[in-house]
Amino acid sequence: MENVKTAKRFDVRRLVFTALMAALSIVLAEFLGFKVGIMPSFMTFDFSDVPAMLASMTMGPVSGVAVCLIKNIFGCFTTKTGCVGELSNFILSACLVLPVGLLTHKSAKISRAVIGCISGAVLMALVSIASNYFLVFPAYSVAFGAPIEAIVGMYQKILPSVDSLMDCLVIFNMPFTFVKGFIAAVVSIVLYKKLRPVFNGLYRE
Numbered sequence: 001m002e003n004v005k006t007a008k009r010f011d012v013r014r015l016v017f018t019a020l021m022a023a024l025s026i027v028l029a030e031f032l033g034f035k036v037g038i039m040p041s042f043m044t045f046d047f048s049d050v051p052a053m054l055a056s057m058t059m060g061p062v063s064g065v066a067v068c069l070i071k072n073i074f075g076c077f078t079t080k081t082g083c084v085g086e087l088s089n090f091i092l093s094a095c096l097v098l099p100v101g102l103l104t105h106k107s108a109k110i111s112r113a114v115i116g117c118i119s120g121a122v123l124m125a126l127v128s129i130a131s132n133y134f135l136v137f138p139a140y141s142v143a144f145g146a147p148i149e150a151i152v153g154m155y156q157k158i159l160p161s162v163d164s165l166m167d168c169l170v171i172f173n174m175p176f177t178f179v180k181g182f183i184a185a186v187v188s189i190v191l192y193k194k195l196r197p198v199f200n201g202l203y204r205e
Contacts, residue, residue: 018063021051022070029071030078039176040154042085049181052097053120053188054195057113061101068093082143088136095127096120096181100188113192117185125178129169137165 025048033046056064072086079086100116141148148165155168162168
């Protein structure tokens with residue numbers, strides 16, 4: 001009976017913490033995002049992955065991915081990309097939070113958090129090439145009737161020498177995605193280190 005009560009308390013804590021991190025992630029995505037001048041206008045930078053990473057570290061990868069999902073479902077109500085941007089963000093954010101959740105949420109070691117965060121940033125950057133090339137940009141092209149050449153043209157305004165979508169993804173998207181993930185990782189590690197006693201108390205009796 002005591003085990004059942006403990007499990008119920010844990011489930012409630014998981015649910016509440018995940019909901020709080022999702023709300024914070026939505027605020028960061030909707031109100032504190034900004035454009036980066038050297039990137040196409042549809043690429044924005046924000047810190048909305050930080051709450052998802054903290055949820056993943058503390059409550060496990062399912063919680064972290066749930067934060068990513070809730071954030072992007074909410075984003076679909078205010079989207080300007082027909083939810084294509086939200087689909088891309090969910091895929092890449094999930095890649096970022098899964099490794100750190102798998103490595104960290106059962107262990108409080110900072111070294112595991114560092115490995116998980118860096119692994120997530122690398123995975124996020126690599127997956128961005130395949131997801132954008134095979135799914136996101138083709139979906140955007142269909143949804144808005146914009147040929148791939150027009151999308152490439154947006155990159156060519158910044159760097160005229162690029163002549164294919166793959167060039168654009170390797171030169172622009174992959175480094176940008178890695179830097180975005182890496183910065184989120186650094187911020188998450190710092191916060192987790194500072195707040196670790198509080199976070200640990202959420203799932204340990």
